[in-house]
Amino acid sequence: MHTVLFVDDEPNILKTIQRILRNERMNVITASNAENALHILEQNDVHVVVSDQDMPGMSGVEFLSRVRDHHPATVRMMLTGFTAMNIAVEAVNQGEIFRLITKPWNDEELKVVLHQAFDHFDLKHEIRRLNQLTRSQNFSLQDMNKTLEAKVRERTRQLDEKNRELRTAYIQTIRALAEAIDAKDAYTRGHSERVAVYASRIAREMKLETPLIERVYFAGLLHDVGKIGIPDAIIAKPERLTDEEYEEIKRHPEIGAKILEPVEFLRQIVPCVRHHHEWFDGSDRGYPERLVSHSIPLPSRIILVADTAEAMTSDRPYRKGLPLHRVTTELKKFSGSQFDPVVVDAFLGLLDKEGENFLSKNQKFDIYEFIEG
Ligand SMILES: [Fe+2]
Ligand SMILES: [Fe+2]
Incomplete structure (x- = not known):
């Protein structure tokens, strides 16, 4: 009342x-x-x-x-x-x-x-009552927001950590896969890892974005994964290959792409692997699709240069590893036809700075150390 x-x-x-x-x-x-x-x-x-x-x-x-x-x-x-x-x-x-x-x-x-x-x-x-209610609800909303923000931050941190763990496991898996490929032939042991290292270092020299450098590295590790599908007798054959055998070898980029295609987190790597033997000029010496210049994925163009340098400087059953100057001569000679001139220039720039050290066979690669350091 x-x-x-x-x-x-x-x-x-x-x-x-x-x-x-x-x-x-x-x-x-x-x-x-x-x-x-x-x-x-x-x-x-x-x-x-x-x-x-x-x-x-x-x-x-x-x-x-x-x-x-x-x-x-x-x-x-x-x-x-x-x-x-x-x-x-x-x-x-x-x-x-x-x-x-x-x-x-x-x-x-x-x-x-x-x-x-x-x-x-x-x-x-x-x-007055409603105003007070609104005010107190606003306060508790603000509180809730703060708690929520803290929770989101904490979850994000946990996710980042998990992500990193996953990526580490992922890198190790890919490395193991690459090593398994190279192990098919004693002479190519470590080839994939070294191509990945060379390629990603060229990518960094070209000042590419970190995710792209990463992609170059993984694509480098996996570029020859398709060789798993080629008979060992051809892969490890010490003598010169016959034309038929060479045709067989040329299937490895496509086999590799087929192997990687179903793997969701390797999706962007697939085209890089498929096209790592295309020629920059689009000539029929490239395969499998004879793509021309910039229609070839950039990581593929980088990998081709790294692949060539690695193969030339490694020992083969029929010859010792070639000296570095033979590599630079070869790259210059085929710059613009087989190789992307921009990639060749970046590679030659690196060699100018580092010389033989660049090809050190011992370098192991940690992508994060490499990118962050
Ligand atoms: Fe290859
Ligand atoms: Fe290769």
Whole structure:
């Protein structure tokens, strides 16, 4: 139930009001002066205050402005005679009070205005409650956001770690696969790893993006994986190959691509493997598709240079490894026909800087150390 406090220095008025409101659903409290009324407000939950203007001691306007300061939720009204009308109207205009009731009043009107005041109080109360609710929900949302962010960060970190572990395992698997290929022939042991190292170092010299350098490395490791499908007798044959045998060998890029195709994480490597024996000029000495220049994947063009350098400098059953200058002569001679001139230039640049060290047979490759260091 709502409570209304009437403040008036005339006891008759207070008595009359109590009588009029006796049967209304509300608590009616009265006070004969402002000080007393302020005291009552401290002690009770008062929803509406109705004050006279002309009172001994504190005036109605002053009293109501104190009520506004100390009990802002309480709805303030003024009940006054015509003598104090100017002051009362000003108080209304300044938003100090909700309504003005003039003496003498109409009883029914007074009841209606009081109920409106209670409604007004309830409405303001509800708005405050909702505002508070919104604020506290905002706070808890912010908290939730913070917790969520921390969780996401932690999960991301865990995922990164897992990813790294997976990639390490992945690199080891690919290396093992590459070693298995090379093991088919004692003379090509380590070939794939070295081609991968040379190729990715050329890629870095060409200032390619890290993911592309990585792709060059993996494609290098796997470029000859198709040799698994070629008979050992041909692969390891110490004498010169017959034309038929050579045709057989030429199938290895396509066999390799077929082997790798079903593996989701090797998808981008597949074309690099398929085209690592194309000629830059698109001539029929390249295979399998005689692609021309930039239609050949860049990693394939890089691998071809690395592959040639590695093969020439390695021992073969019928000859010792050739000296580096033979490699540079060969690369220059076929730059633009077999090889991409840009790749050849990058490779020659590396050799200028590093000489024989570049071909060190012992270099093992850790892609992350290599890229980050
Ligand atoms: Fe090959
Ligand atoms: Fe090769």
